[in-house]
Amino acid sequence: MATCFNCGSANLTTSPHPLHGTRIDCADCGRFVKWGGKPKPPRPAGECTYTGKLIKVFVATDRYTAGILKASGDTIKFRTYSHWEEGDILTVSGRWIDDPKYGVQFDATLAMRVK
Numbered sequence: 722m723a724t725c726f727n728c729g730s731a732n733l734t735t736s737p738h739p740l741h742g743t744r745i746d747c748a749d750c751g752r753f754v755k756w757g758g759k760p761k762p763p764r765p766a767g768e769c770t771y772t773g774k775l776i777k778v779f780v781a782t783d784r785y786t787a788g789i790l791k792a793s794g795d796t797i798k799f800r801t802y803s804h805w806e807e808g809d810i811l812t813v814s815g816r817w818i819d820d821p822k823y824g825v826q827f828d829a830t831l832a833m834r835v836k
């Protein structure tokens with residue numbers, strides 16, 4: 722539990738912020754405490770399928786691609802075990818995982834180009 726560095730109060734308020742997601746202020750003394758980060762959309766457990774455009778590639782080799790898929794209002798950080806390039810329209814199937822190094826991402830066991 723965060724506390725105010727100024728007065729030590731644990732009575733904090735959270736409000737939306739366009740750049741940082743949320744900002745956290747002390748409700749007692751009114752001082753800024755810290756940025757709260759963007760709220761993450763909930764990710765379903767189990768097998769999922771998404772279709773979208775590959776808008777950003779972080780890493781791509783002959784048999785691996787990690788990047789961002791833009792799918793109907795959602796941006797999906799994903800990885801898959803085949804080679805794709807920015808601009809490709811893909812259908813990906815797999816599961817959400819919490820990778821210890823790279824965080825929450827979609828682990829696509831299957832990726833296909835949409836014609």
Ligand SMILES: [Zn+2]
Pocket residue numbers: 725726727728729730747748749750751752
């Ligand atoms: Zn305070």
